[in-house]
Amino acid sequence: MTSRRCARARGGRREEGFILFLAIFVLLIVTVAGLATMLATSTDLTLSGNETKVSKVFYAADSGVGYSAARLRSDVNFIGGQMPVGVSSNYAASGSGDIQVTITRPLIIGWQVQHGDPLLAQGTTYGTPQVVENLFTISSTASATSIQASKTIKADIAIYPQVLSNVPR
DSSP states (O other), X not given: OHHHHHHHHHHHHHHHHHXXXXXXXXXXXXXXXXXXXXXXXXXXXXXXXXXXXXXXXXXXXXXXXXHHHHHHXXXXXXXXXXXXXXXXXXXXXXXXXXXXXXXXXXXXXXXXXXXXXXXXXXXXXXXXXXXXXXXXXXXXXXEETTTTEEEEEEEEEEEEEEEOOOSOO
């Protein structure tokens, strides 16, 4: 009987060792799965952060178009250049200042008389100037050096009312 007890004890110990090995193996698999999930989540967060920055660059370029239209309404001799920081919420002064917006010189591509406006001859006795809608084409480029992204928006802008002038600007 003593030899049977030893055999059972040895067989039982082998099973206990196998269960310990199985538990450690399952723990290893769960740990690897957790690390893979952490890596995937970290990569997704980095990608979404970069996508947010690229969107900000696009909207900063769009702000340049709006800024140009506002400047052309008040000053037809606006020549473009760097957009001032802090004009737009997409191009805020409190940020890192990484995004820079450059506006090309607006080119006048034509003019038209609006429906209902009188068509005046150039030599009228009263000196009334012809009121027209001027059509400009501009390009606004925003770039961010931190993510090496750049977006350019080309737009045609109509400004009304403007006084028709034969004098080149």
